[in-house]
Amino acid sequence: MIDFIPFLDAIRTTGLTPPSRIRTGRIYRFPGLGKARSNRAGWCRLSEDGRFGSFGDWSSGLEETWAACSQSTLSPHQRKTFIETARKERAAARDEKRKLQLKAALLAKSIWTAASAAQPTFPYLLAKGISSHTGKIYRGTLVLPVTDFSRSLTSLQFISTDGSKRLLAQGRKRGCFIPIAGCFSDLMNIVICEGWATGCSLAENSPELCVIAAIDAGNLAPVALGIRRRFPNARLIIAGDDDRLTPSNPGATKAKAAAIASDALLALPEWPEAAPDHLTDFNDLALFKRVQL
Numbered sequence: 001m002i003d004f005i006p007f008l009d010a011i012r013t014t015g016l017t018p019p020s021r022i023r024t025g026r027i028y029r030f031p032g033l034g035k036a037r038s039n040r041a042g043w044c045r046l047s048e049d050g051r052f053g054s055f056g057d058w059s060s061g062l063e064e065t066w067a068a069c070s071q072s073t074l075s076p077h078q079r080k081t082f083i084e085t086a087r088k089e090r091a092a093a094r095d096e097k098r099k100l101q102l103k104a105a106l107l108a109k110s111i112w113t114a115a116s117a118a119q120p121t122f123p124y125l126l127a128k129g130i131s132s133h134t135g136k137i138y139r140g141t142l143v144l145p146v147t148d149f150s151r152s153l154t155s156l157q158f159i160s161t162d163g164s165k166r167l168l169a170q171g172r173k174r175g176c177f178i179p180i181a182g183c184f185s186d187l188m189n190i191v192i193c194e195g196w197a198t199g200c201s202l203a204e205n206s207p208e209l210c211v212i213a214a215i216d217a218g219n220l221a222p223v224a225l226g227i228r229r230r231f232p233n234a235r236l237i238i239a240g241d242d243d244r245l246t247p248s249n250p251g252a253t254k255a256k257a258a259a260i261a262s263d264a265l266l267a268l269p270e271w272p273e274a275a276p277d278h279l280t281d282f283n284d285l286a287l288f289k290r291v292q293l
Helices: 005-012 076-114 123-128 196-205 217-230 250-262 282-292
Strands: 027-030 042-046 052-057 062-067 136-138 141-147 153-159 165-167 178-181 189-193 210-213 235-239 265-267
Touching (some): 005 062, 042 076, 062 076, 141 178, 189 196, 196 210, 196 235, 196 282, 217 250, 250 265
Parallel strands (some): 189 210, 235 265
Antiparallel strands (some): 027 042, 042 052, 141 153, 178 210
């Protein structure tokens, strides 16, 4: 009988939470690191003989291999078998990921086609003090396009009337973005921010800018590097969030890292003395200034 417990224990050491029981030879999906229970970015697959396995997190790029015994004790033949098996397991997982992303992209196109123009009275737009820009409405929810650099739709972001957000399940996000204003060009000032509402405020304040939203802080660097490869002479600006009340300030920290990696300028909100500490982004700053007028 194959003992899968050590394999699952190895997965748990990375912070992932795999199923409590698995079978060999098939891919299992579960929440990625820090993701909701409904998320399926985490994955694992144990070989048919139970001696080797692979696992990872599609949302963070994590990929690991596992062997039932220490690799240092393997014979040359066993080590070769381990490497080849691990390669096949990772390839199978990547193939599964591509299939799911393609299916999600087709669903995204169908939803986007059926969506209608967003009205300026939508509660989230009113709360954020912004226009609809690239947003539409689908079944009472604000829906935003997530695209790659070919402008192909890869996923969607949904924002409900109370401001809660979710991404289309299995849609490709890494290196993709929500377009807001302007076009890419070596001659343009291109601004990358985290959230769509933040990008809308930046675009409305400076209509001459090309503005896109990377969706979250962890995606700033992949998007920025993608732009830098395609438009090496563009003036790139990372407009980061300032998560002042969160330990290590992930918004500012990851924005700075993205700016360094992509040779971009870094912009963070400059808070007036009276601004509350819970304000974090350029949309918050725009709303605060509006109230003060």
